[in-house]
Amino acid sequence: MHLELTRVVQGSGRLGVLRGLSRTRPHHSLETPGCLLYTHLGSVPHLTQDTLHTLKDLPSVTQVTLSDIAEHQEVLESFKEGFRKFAGLHDTVLYCSLHDPAALCPAGYTTNKTVSVWGSGGRMELTVTKFMSLQKCTQPDWYTSMADGETWQVNTTRKRVRKSVDRTLAHLDECLLLHHKLPELEEVSVFGVVEGGDIVDERLRSARETAKRPVVGFCLDGFQTGFMEPSVRAQLIAAVTEELPEDKPRLLPGVGRPDEVLACVEAGVDVFEGFFPFQVTERGCALCFRFDVTPDPESAGRAPPAVLELNKEEEVVRNGNVNRDDQTQMTPFEINLKDKRYEDDFGPLVKGCGCYSCQNHQRAYLHHLLVTNELLAGVLLMIHNTSHYLGFFKALRAALASDQLELLKRRVMEAGGRESD
């Protein structure tokens, strides 16, 4: 795997193409900044292959998590042909991560030798041996090595942070050792995990040490939404990426909000997990923020749109109210279709959107499906939200290419979604 950078602007992100994602699928590539396809056990939530493929330009990389897969190890072992084939996925690159970015992960279950994941049947403890035997039966194209990312709680001590860096490096070495002994993983690439909480020198140590190992890319862990103040995160990410080789991709788990994605791209991140549209769908909302940077004659005469009150939000975080539950709350980038105002709104979710849902259905219908608890609501919202989110990433790359990132940022911050037209 290698990253071809077409444009790097210090402090405002890198534009590139990730090639050689998979030795068995040499023509697949991922444009960066980009996002992965988020799934539950290989299925995009709510969608079948038919409904998924109404979407164009899907990410070429599908993410699966060990929290979903671990409980099916025995099944995959008797299947023998890897998870991709097991899940009926044919033409996609498979990336396997440890945790599900949209699920809560309780603290207090990490030891020197183990980490825990939570599946439908509860907690499962993974040693490096178990972790690698899971990779062996999953046969992804790439995976992140086992890591101790438990540095996000308030009052995490420097000692605990140091331990997390040490353990994660030790896990990586052990993973690599086992990896090279397994012929099944000969074609598989490893991402190293950078830890270090909010302590700069631990972050730098973790980055430098990980970069010395034979990894194809880096997973910057511990920066998940709600873990730390966004400005601290941006500074830390910028410091970390300074230490990392230019030609290797940097993946940021657990960050999905468009405003945060923009800030983290500026700090040097290339790849995000695509879970945000799922979270929006689960609360019955539709993404509707704007990301067009070409001037729109229709809105030219309007009053300047309200700007997000970011300060208020930062305050919440500073008060120590760091809570991953916050991820279930509505963001300014979406509209709540359960709201009675949409009851007789016969417009599409987003005017001009080309997705299946917007081309075929109206807000009033979605409102009805949500108030009657119908399963189709999740299907149609997931299609639209995924489409909208992928459109945002495309616009982000276009803005990087044409030096319009500042304009895009302003556009995204407009509370355009609050308008019901």
Add this chain to the structure above:
Amino acid sequence: MAAPMQCGVETQSSESSMSLKKALTAVSPLTLRIVAECPVTKARACELALPHCTVSTPVFMPVGTQGTLKGITVDQLESLGCQICLGNTYHLGMRPGPELIEKANGLHGFMNWKRNLLTDSGGFQMVSLVELSEVTEEGVRFKSPYDGKEILLSPEKSVSIQNSLGSDIMMQLDDVVSSTVSGPRVEEAMHRSIRWLDRCIAANKNPDKQNLFAIIQGGLNAELRRACLEEMTKRDVPGFAIGGLSGGEEKDDFWRMVTLSTDHLPREKPRYLMGVGYAVDLVVCVALGCDMFDCVFPTRTARFGSALVPWGSVQVKHKQYAKDFQPIDPDCQCPTCKRHSRAYLHALFKSDTAAMHHITIHNISYQLSLMRSVRQSIVEGRFPQFIQTFMRRMFLSRDQYPSWAVDALASVNITLE
């Protein structure tokens, strides 16, 4: 996901073929062309031309209670070959309400379904779902479960809501009595249903666009059924439903009432057997002369992981399928079976609702292809052999054949081998 455009083609062929075409009243937006009749049983294969497309019968109609079919998009439903599905007047009348649906250009526009819709009268749901309902000559009086307001569902109101929904086939409001009740209440309900039919016919604002079907009542009493049939068939309605069955009565009583009804129904009008959807019931009742069926069972059971197959069902959530890497039915051509194994679906049930959608698609596909095969065999004159093969596949041995099915089939000259 392009759907086969059978609709237009079949309409044309029905126009060009004059042989068996029977004209109904000039205004009725429905034409039934009998394509073939089984020489042994009472089964028939027809082309039922309705305002949105032609329906090949015998047909199973999936139920989309709230204006949606359980997680399936209208494109998916169309590509499975569905030509007609149901909406429930009671539910849709409550939420979002007839005014809103009318503004959305009817239920077709609201759910963006391009093919035919059939709506029930709302009476059945009212009696079965709402505890505080009272039936008088005026209609069914009940308290709204949403705001507690007292509402009267009269024949006029039911038709008015169905006019707003704009369905291709509307059902009359009937006085529904449980099929396990007997005595004077059944007789009263039968007579009242006839009076309500007349009120429904008079109330239909769109007789040129919407077909109103009568519902034969009379419980399990042959005399009452016959009387109801005699009265209702005097009315020039575009079609008839056989009602008041499939509610927990003995199967022996059930099939006798079905066959008695089809004996007295006019040949040139469609017969709709309400609430029937188990594969064996479908095959037997086609043999008894029914054309249309509906049931929530295939889609409801799908959500519990039960996949319908020619030999019964596969309970995908059961442990035994965890390592079963074959499709639900290796011979099934549905999108689910073409891509996914029992083992994957088994695992996915623990992770995502998409697992239910996969089974729902398979089950709808099963029902629709079963009816297509039934139809094909009638057209090709081999329906009796089809029944033999179907029964052999469905049951392990002859002694497991349900006796009611054996008797019912014997009544139409089929002796099961």
